[in-house]
Amino acid sequence: MRGAKGARWAAVAIVVAMGATACGGGGHTGNGNAGGSSNGVVSVEIGQPQNTLVPSNTYETEGGQVIHALFTGLTKIDASNKIVNDEAQSITTKDNKVWTIKLKPGYTFHNGEPVTAQSYVDAWNYGADQTNAQQTNALFSHIQGYTDLNPGPKKTVTVHKMSGLKAVDDNTLQVTLTAPFSAFPTQLSFSGFVPLPKAFFKDPKAFGKKPIGNGPYEAKTSFVDNEGIQLTKYAKYPDASKYQVKGINFKVYSNQDTAYKDLVAGNLDILPVIPTSGLATYKKDLPDHNIDVPEGAIGYIGFPLKYNKAFENPKIRQAISMSIDRDTIAKKVFLGARSAADDYIPPLIEGYRKGACGDACTYNPTKAKQLYQEAGGLPGNTLEIGYNADGDHKTWVEAVANQIQKALGVKVTPKPFEQFQTILNDLDAKKYQGAFRMGWQMDYPNMEDFLRPVFSKDAIENGSNYAGYSNPQFEKLLSDGDQATSPADAIKTYQEADDVLLKDMPYIPVYFYRLNTGFSDKITSMNITAHQIDWDTVKLS
Numbered sequence: 001m002r003g004a005k006g007a008r009w010a011a012v013a014i015v016v017a018m019g020a021t022a023c024g025g026g027g028h029t030g031n032g033n034a035g036g037s038s039n040g041v042v043s044v045e046i047g048q049p050q051n052t053l054v055p056s057n058t059y060e061t062e063g064g065q066v067i068h069a070l071f072t073g074l075t076k077i078d079a080s081n082k083i084v085n086d087e088a089q090s091i092t093t094k095d096n097k098v099w100t101i102k103l104k105p106g107y108t109f110h111n112g113e114p115v116t117a118q119s120y121v122d123a124w125n126y127g128a129d130q131t132n133a134q135q136t137n138a139l140f141s142h143i144q145g146y147t148d149l150n151p152g153p154k155k156t157v158t159v160h161k162m163s164g165l166k167a168v169d170d171n172t173l174q175v176t177l178t179a180p181f182s183a184f185p186t187q188l189s190f191s192g193f194v195p196l197p198k199a200f201f202k203d204p205k206a207f208g209k210k211p212i213g214n215g216p217y218e219a220k221t222s223f224v225d226n227e228g229i230q231l232t233k234y235a236k237y238p239d240a241s242k243y244q245v246k247g248i249n250f251k252v253y254s255n256q257d258t259a260y261k262d263l264v265a266g267n268l269d270i271l272p273v274i275p276t277s278g279l280a281t282y283k284k285d286l287p288d289h290n291i292d293v294p295e296g297a298i299g300y301i302g303f304p305l306k307y308n309k310a311f312e313n314p315k316i317r318q319a320i321s322m323s324i325d326r327d328t329i330a331k332k333v334f335l336g337a338r339s340a341a342d343d344y345i346p347p348l349i350e351g352y353r354k355g356a357c358g359d360a361c362t363y364n365p366t367k368a369k370q371l372y373q374e375a376g377g378l379p380g381n382t383l384e385i386g387y388n389a390d391g392d393h394k395t396w397v398e399a400v401a402n403q404i405q406k407a408l409g410v411k412v413t414p415k416p417f418e419q420f421q422t423i424l425n426d427l428d429a430k431k432y433q434g435a436f437r438m439g440w441q442m443d444y445p446n447m448e449d450f451l452r453p454v455f456s457k458d459a460i461e462n463g464s465n466y467a468g469y470s471n472p473q474f475e476k477l478l479s480d481g482d483q484a485t486s487p488a489d490a491i492k493t494y495q496e497a498d499d500v501l502l503k504d505m506p507y508i509p510v511y512f513y514r515l516n517t518g519f520s521d522k523i524t525s526m527n528i529t530a531h532q533i534d535w536d537t538v539k540l541s
Contacts, residue, residue: 040246040540042269042522044533045259047390048226048252050421051135052208054200056127056192059135059464060420061441061531064191065272066223066250068532069231070213071194074101074120075185077530079537081296081348081445083186087115087214089171091188096180096485101173106238109197110218117167119195119214124165125149126201127192130462131157136192137462138453139443142184142482144176153461181482182490183446189530190443216243216535228252242536254419256392263518270523270533274516275392279335286518291528296348296442297513298341298450301385301400301435305506306460306468308433314504315375318360320383320435321508322368323407324400326361330511333396337516341509344450344501351447351491357502361509365407372408382411384434388420393437400510427466438466438507441531447494452478455501469506 049063058067074088085091089102107115126132128140130150140146144164149157164176177184187193195214200207210222216239217231231248233240251268253259256275262268264285274282274290283290301320303311311317326340339347343356359367385401387393394416401412415434417423426432443449452459457475459465477497484490517528527537 040244041249042245042247042520042538042540043249043251043267044270045253045256045263045268045272046228046250048254048419048421049223050424052205053211053223053229054134054204054208055194055196055211056123056132056134056136057208058191060424061272062420065532066229066231067191067194067211067213069215069217069248069535070211070219071191071215072107072213072237073188073191073194074103075189077189077445079527079529079534081529083189083444086189088188091185093184096182096184097177099175099177099184100168101175103171103173104238105171107214108236109195109199109214110212110234111197111199112236113197113199114170115195115214116170117173118170119197120173120193121161121165121167122198122201123194123196125161126196128162129157129160131160134192134462135464136190138456138458139187139190139192139463141452141458142177142179142181142187144178146178150458150462179479179483180485182484182487183444183448183482186444186446187449188444192443216240217248220247226252226254239536243538244540245535245538248535254390256390260518263520266520269520270526271518272528272531272533273392274337274518276334276395277392278518279337279516282516282518289519289521289523291515291517291519291526292337293515294346294348295513295515295531296346296445297439297531298344298346298509299338299437299439299511299513300507300509302438302467302507303435304427304430304433304467306470307430310379311435313375315371316378317505317508319368319372319375319408320404321360321505322362322364322371323404324508324510325363325403326510327363328403329396329399333399334511337514338511339514341511344498344507344509345447346442346450346512349442349445349447349450350487351495351498353495353498356495356498357509360502360505368407369409372410378410381409382413384413384415385437386415386417386423386432386434387437388418388423389416390419397437436466439513440464441513443530445530447491447498448478448481451494451497451501455506467506469504471500471504474500474504 047062051057072087076086078084089104091101093099127134128149143162145162148159166174210219216237218234220230220232223229228250257277260278263271330338330340342361345352387397397414401414405412453463457470481490481493524539527534
């Protein structure tokens with residue numbers, strides 16, 4: 001999913017953020033009542049979202065956590081990391097190109113408006129239109145007519161509806177893609193594909209502060225920057241009886257250490273990501289009230305290749321990569337809560353290959369120094385690494401900086417940005433020229449999601465390709481993988497695209513995430529999947 005404070009996307013003058021990470025799953029059972037008698041309302045830590053709460057403009061986990069509670073999409077990821085129907089009653093196709101989607105009856109938006117096929121058509125057209133500059137724009141690129149809405153920078157859009165979208169009737173949506181794409185139902189689980197009510201189009205700005213969704217919870221208050229938003233259960237939601245939680249208070253924290261202390265003290269109910277400071281003790285501090293499972297997320301160090309010629313030579317990037325002792329970072333800095341990255345695809349995702357990165361991801365300071373000198377080094381023999389200070393990245397970025405400095409003999413300076421939002425905005429504006437911490441959390445469990453949204457040419461202007469990376473061979477392999485006739489063939493082709501990335505190394509894979517979550521004694525059990533809380537599984541004491 002989008003970038004994230006913790007994983008999804010983050011930048012650092014070696015930017016690595018995770019908040020953008022998107023995967024994980026699991027549930028644990030607890031007991032007791034240290035959090036106090038439950039009034040049905042639980043509090044959840046988030047960081048300040050990058051943008052207002054418009055689904056198609058939310059591509060990081062902070063806003064994504066709120067969107068997930070407010071909206072219901074056509075499909076979702078279940079606890080076993082599989083895609084199942086959600087608001088979709090059925091999704092059928094004969095050729096993986098033309099898809100027919102039947103909606104379940106009974107869904108309404110929180111203002112009472114019925115959810116129809118047209119609600120999806122209007123929302124997707126808005127998200128895909130470059131005029132609206134939505135963060136998730138590139139995710140709609142498979143739909144026929146997408147290019148009409150995206151003629152390119154400084155060009156005027158004259159067609160505002162994708163030809164591949166058709167509301168056959170109120171409960172039937174037909175989608176025609178530009179080419180076969182077998183992972184389309186998987187992609188629909190991402191929150192950028194949820195429907196929007198008519199009220200959104202009348203005032204998108206106001207909507208972003210107090211969204212009107214179709215999910216199990218509705219906005220009780222407007223979102224207040226650096227404070228948060230309160231939700232309450234939507235009584236008319238189908239299966240509303242399955243949800244024990246009556247209200248959710250999303251609280252913005254600028255420091256995760258503070259959030260962790262509040263959790264242990266009983267002043268916070270759910271902390272989605274345990275900070276580094278709590279990794280050694282959280283299972284003891286929160287006995288039977290913690291989650292520790294693999295996650296479909298990766299942390300990187302990125303480079304603005306297109307905007308800073310200093311990083312243009314692949315040998316420079318490879319040298320920096322080989323200067324990093326990933327095992328030490330994973331085991332000593334993160335105390336085993338991360339694992340050394342050896343591919344662009346996390347182990348949780350089908351298609352991952354152990355050791356795919358080879359020597360480039362293997363700690364070898366001697367070879368690193370040799371490559372660095374062959375490439376001519378960096379200007380001034382200096383390197384800056386940017387990171388978001390609200391995402392608990394200071395310790396590991398500083399450790400990586402020290403490793404690089406020692407191996408290459410360069411002066412490495414970590415540069416903190418106060419919020420994830422700040423560094424993302426600077427990267428979007430091409431203002432930040434240093435290396436940066438970045439992370440990616442899956443939007444949906446498919447290899448393609450770790451390739452196209454981060455490294456494709458389309459994602460430069462309409463996605464999360466902050467490197468400005470572009471390679472025609474990579475683009476062709478992506479397209480070939482999309483059109484593969486079987487999942488096995490798709491994986492094989494996407495792996496070839498992955499190999500191109502591993503050779504070019506636009507970002508340096510540093511670690512794979514595990515999901516380490518804590519919850520209070522107010523909660524007896526809960527699941528968290530794809531970094532999003534499964535609210536129907538949250539049981540209260």
